[in-house]
Amino acid sequence: MKRLRGLFLLALLVVVLPILFPDNYYVTVVAVSAALHAILAVGLNLLMGYAGLISLGHAAFFGVGAYTSAIITTRFDLNPWLAMAAGILLTGCIAFIMARPILRLKGHYLAMATLGLGMIVQIVLVQAEGLTGGPDGLGGIPPLSLFGWEVDSDLRWYMVMSTVMLLVVWLALNLIDSRSGRALRALHGSEVAAEMMGIDTTATKTGVFVIAAISASLAGSLFAHQQAFISPDSFSFFFSIELVTMVVLGGMASTFGAVFGAFVLTFLPELLVVFEDYEVMIFGAILMLMMIFLPQGLFVGLQGLLRRLLQQRAPARLPAPAEEDKHGAA
Amino acid sequence: MALLEIDGLSKSFGGVTAIADLRFEVPKGQVYSVIGPNGAGKTTLFNMLSGIYRPDEGSIRFQEREITGLQPHKVAAMGLSRTFQNLQMFFNMSVLDNVMVGCHLRTRSGLFRAALRLPGIVREEREANRLAREELTFCDLERFVDLEAGALPYGVLKRLEIARALAVGPQLLLMDEPAAGLNDTETAEMQRLIRRICERGITVLLVEHDMGLVMRVSDRILVLDYGSRLAEGTPSEIQNDRRVIEAYLGGEVQYAV
Amino acid sequence: MADQILQFLLTGITVGATYALVALGFAIIYNASDVVNFAQGEFVMIGAMSAVALSAGDNGLPMPVALLLAVLITVCVGVLLQRFAIAPARGASVVTTIIITIGASIFLRGVALLVWGKDIFALPAFSGEQPIHIGQATLLPQNLWVMGGTGVMVLGVHWFFSHTAVGKAVLACSCNRTAAHLMGINVGLMMLIAYGLSAFLGAMAGVLVAPITFTSYDAGVMLGLKGFSAAILGGMGNPMGAVAGGLLLGLIESLSAGLISSGYKDAIGFVILLLVLFFRPSGLFGRASVERV
Ligand SMILES: Nc1ncnc2c1ncn2[C@@H]1O[C@H](COP(=O)(O)OP(=O)(O)OP(=O)(O)O)[C@@H](O)[C@H]1O
Numbered sequence: 001m002k003r004l005r006g007l008f009l010l011a012l013l014v015v016v017l018p019i020l021f022p023d024n025y026y027v028t029v030v031a032v033s034a035a036l037h038a039i040l041a042v043g044l045n046l047l048m049g050y051a052g053l054i055s056l057g058h059a060a061f062f063g064v065g066a067y068t069s070a071i072i073t074t075r076f077d078l079n080p081w082l083a084m085a086a087g088i089l090l091t092g093c094i095a096f097i098m099a100r101p102i103l104r105l106k107g108h109y110l111a112m113a114t115l116g117l118g119m120i121v122q123i124v125l126v127q128a129e130g131l132t133g134g135p136d137g138l139g140g141i142p143p144l145s146l147f148g149w150e151v152d153s154d155l156r157w158y159m160v161m162s163t164v165m166l167l168v169v170w171l172a173l174n175l176i177d178s179r180s181g182r183a184l185r186a187l188h189g190s191e192v193a194a195e196m197m198g199i200d201t202t203a204t205k206t207g208v209f210v211i212a213a214i215s216a217s218l219a220g221s222l223f224a225h226q227q228a229f230i231s232p233d234s235f236s237f238f239f240s241i242e243l244v245t246m247v248v249l250g251g252m253a254s255t256f257g258a259v260f261g262a263f264v265l266t267f268l269p270e271l272l273v274v275f276e277d278y279e280v281m282i283f284g285a286i287l288m289l290m291m292i293f294l295p296q297g298l299f300v301g302l303q304g305l306l307r308r309l310l311q312q313r314a315p316a317r318l319p320a321p322a323e324e325d326k327h328g329a330a
Numbered sequence: 331m332a333l334l335e336i337d338g339l340s341k342s343f344g345g346v347t348a349i350a351d352l353r354f355e356v357p358k359g360q361v362y363s364v365i366g367p368n369g370a371g372k373t374t375l376f377n378m379l380s381g382i383y384r385p386d387e388g389s390i391r392f393q394e395r396e397i398t399g400l401q402p403h404k405v406a407a408m409g410l411s412r413t414f415q416n417l418q419m420f421f422n423m424s425v426l427d428n429v430m431v432g433c434h435l436r437t438r439s440g441l442f443r444a445a446l447r448l449p450g451i452v453r454e455e456r457e458a459n460r461l462a463r464e465e466l467t468f469c470d471l472e473r474f475v476d477l478e479a480g481a482l483p484y485g486v487l488k489r490l491e492i493a494r495a496l497a498v499g500p501q502l503l504l505m506d507e508p509a510a511g512l513n514d515t516e517t518a519e520m521q522r523l524i525r526r527i528c529e530r531g532i533t534v535l536l537v538e539h540d541m542g543l544v545m546r547v548s549d550r551i552l553v554l555d556y557g558s559r560l561a562e563g564t565p566s567e568i569q570n571d572r573r574v575i576e577a578y579l580g581g582e583v584q585y586a587v
Numbered sequence: 588m589a590d591q592i593l594q595f596l597l598t599g600i601t602v603g604a605t606y607a608l609v610a611l612g613f614a615i616i617y618n619a620s621d622v623v624n625f626a627q628g629e630f631v632m633i634g635a636m637s638a639v640a641l642s643a644g645d646n647g648l649p650m651p652v653a654l655l656l657a658v659l660i661t662v663c664v665g666v667l668l669q670r671f672a673i674a675p676a677r678g679a680s681v682v683t684t685i686i687i688t689i690g691a692s693i694f695l696r697g698v699a700l701l702v703w704g705k706d707i708f709a710l711p712a713f714s715g716e717q718p719i720h721i722g723q724a725t726l727l728p729q730n731l732w733v734m735g736g737t738g739v740m741v742l743g744v745h746w747f748f749s750h751t752a753v754g755k756a757v758l759a760c761s762c763n764r765t766a767a768h769l770m771g772i773n774v775g776l777m778m779l780i781a782y783g784l785s786a787f788l789g790a791m792a793g794v795l796v797a798p799i800t801f802t803s804y805d806a807g808v809m810l811g812l813k814g815f816s817a818a819i820l821g822g823m824g825n826p827m828g829a830v831a832g833g834l835l836l837g838l839i840e841s842l843s844a845g846l847i848s849s850g851y852k853d854a855i856g857f858v859i860l861l862l863v864l865f866f867r868p869s870g871l872f873g874r875a876s877v878e879r880v
């Protein structure tokens with residue numbers, strides 16, 4: 001199963017980490033956020049990296065999922081899984097309706113429209129106090145439970161979040177390596193040529209937008225139950241930008257790149273805390289420098305570096321590129 | 331019976347008339363060429379036939395069905411495929427994947443079945459892979475299968491575009507200047523390739539500036555001038571047409587036939 | 588009611604003028620280098636914050652000197668940004684450049700946080716606080732400064748691009764870099780000028796509105812987004828469209844704050860922007876781009 005080698009490696013890492021470092025803050029807390037971010041980044045990467053459609057408002061779908069779960073479980077006392085499904089349905093519908101007019105736009109206009117969509121959702125979350133609790137947020141969200149198994153400890157959340165992450169990565173890998181995945185990448189390469197190959201580009205764009213949105217909604221629901229309390233701050237423009245950065249930083253059009261980017265961007269601020277007042281500045285500088293010197297992304301860039309090193313050691317040309325994700329090149 | 335029937339077709343951009351009241355028919359199983367000076371409207375014609383531009387007026391009938399104003403992917407589904415004057419490759423994909431995109435219409439699986447990798451997907455993938463490799467071999471590209479499209483030289487890309495268009499399984503293939511930018515050897519290869527495509531029973535509509543190639547490869551030729559029909563006929567009729575010689579070639583004609 | 592509306596219009600034009608200056612900065616940089624500079628709002632913040640810092644206290648500089656220096660500092664920041672963050676990344680994709688400029692804006696904000704802390708500052712009004720009455724509506728002298736200053740700068744920019752050799756050279760670079768280079772234009776220098784000019788406009792916007800809106804290390808974020816919105820509304824790459832977009836956005840916000848809901852005013856602005864884009868995918872005054880195949 002060469003195709004899924006990367007996934008097995010990732011799964012191995014997920015299993016080994018808590019065994020090696022039980023009760024380590026970085027494993028039980030930070031890694032859980034990292035896995036959550038990875039779910040979001042992998043979904044967004046389908047849209048941005050593969051289909052080439054930029055979105056600066058992805059946090060909106062994350063927020064709609066989180067708030068749907070929070071409101072339904074706290075106000076109506078319904079089952080969290082039902083709430084999660086409702087969130088996915090609602091987000092999917094919003095994405096489906098918005099996809100057509102928004103995805104007709106190109107380049108910076110598309111960036112603006114998605115940014116606007118994100119801002120509108122965030123403003124509604126802040127302003128619709130009766131429903132969302134306004135800027136103070138919503139608390140008392142019950143934990144998830146799976147056939148009586150309550151997800152109520154850090155370690156259990158680690159298990160749930162990383163399992164969902166692995167699942168999402170698996171789905172994304174399957175999708176990319178299929179007829180629909182090729183259609184997505186073709187869309188990025190040349191829209192007219194894709195149409196000429198019989199691809200309904202409008203439907204394909206809508207499809208990937210909806211998929212990215214519902215994966216964000218799923219992440220949002222998990223986030224709401226994990227945190228037990230949510231406020232609009234978690235779904236702001238800044239978070240959308242962070243997600244985009246994860247995708248680009250890891251390397252566009254590489255699922256593992258997105259995972260990698262999510263991990264780097266989750267751990268980096270934790271490590272920069274020691275710089276106290278300098279934290280924001282250093283974070284900005286790192287972001288700039290990495291994009292200037294490794295524009296194809298950290299993961300893809302490092303992969304290339306590694307391959308070159310290997311080739312220097314063994315000058316005979318490998319028959320096929322030896323990376324996990326053969327579509328890595330953007 | 332004509333495979334493609336064009337009647338009263340017109341298109342203008344602002345003040346510029348690109349195609350004016352054009353009428354012609356493409357018989358099945360032939361190589362039919364459209365020639366004309368730069369800006370005569372050849373690419374615009376192709377863009378209308380393939381559904382990229384909507385004609386201002388007129389009708390396009392393909393396999394006896396009206397296709398005027400249909401979206402390109404619907405036109406493609408009816409069996410019309412094309413290549414582009416300016417390469418429209420999927421440079422973000424491998425050579426094989428490029429051609430596998432061409433197999434899009436010959437496979438069925440949707441997003442969800444693919445994401446869950448339900449049974450049948452693997453078989454379908456293998457089928458698409460086989461079809462794509464067949465077309466690559468047909469276009470003499472099997473050496474390049476595993477490379478990234480972005481790494482290929484121009485001449486190879488021209489053929490890759492043809493392989494990709496063939497993978498769609500077309501009845502009619504529109505080729506927009508396939509020999510532009512090719513050297514003599516490559517042009518000769520291109521000529522053979524065009525004939526071999528025709529021998530497979532695929533009708534070819536060709537736009538090309540290389541007159542030698544056009545004269546050697548075509549069954550019929552349409553001459554466009556400022557978007558309208560100047561002459562139409564077999565290569566020898568065209569070569570001896572006085573209007574063509576005057577208007578298009580400025581009097582002196584030397585074909586390397 | 589009519590008086591109220593007049594008041595909303597006056598406020599709207601003042602706010603809109605600020606947006607217009609920021610949007611103009613966006614348009615100039617976009618024209619020159621195809622980059623959407625998300626650090627544009629930080630120029631506004633740096634202009635305002637340095638003016639405050641330079642003029643504050645007992646031994647602060649006199650106001651005009653402080654303003655001049657503040658603008659100069661910002662121009663330097665703009666030039667440095669081009670030289671060390673944008674120029675090395677030439678040829679990068681749209682998203683990559685977006686992230687670079689976002690990184691730059693975070694960096695600049697981080698520096699501002701370090702230097703000035705989290706406090707909110709105000710600049711004294713240029714010519715007093717005595718309100719001017721127009722019917723029932725009132726206007727501060729500073730509002731006039733904002734409107735007048737914006738008017739002068741917009742005309743100046745227009746004149747710069749249409750009447751000076753340097754302005755035309757910058758435009759030539761934006762049309763076709765290679766051709767401009769072959770014509771003997773120093774493309775690198777023109778880029779620096781474009782970024783410097785954008786930073787100048789941002790800083791001017793900053794010092795002009797600081798007496799009304801106050802300023803802090805993170806004041807640039809929202810202004811940057813609004814400026815981007817305005818530039819898109821007008822049609823990216825059309826400088827006068829950007830100005831119109833800014834004024835329009837300011838008016839929309841002020842009217843919806845007054846007549847509908849102040850909490851939702853920003854949302855209404857974005858809804859209208861989205862609607863405009865749905866019907867005119869290249870903004871109000873942008874040229875529709877046709878893809879040739
Ligand atoms: N999208 C468009 N917008 C405006 N004008 C166009 C467009 N497409 C084509 N034209 C104009 O229509 C006319 C015909 O162009 P077309 O590209 O069809 O010519 P052509 O015969 O293919 O020329 P060439 O041999 O150079 O490829 C030209 O004057 C061209 O400028």
Ligand SMILES: [Mg+2]
Nearest residue numbers: 372373374415
């Ligand atoms: Mg042409």
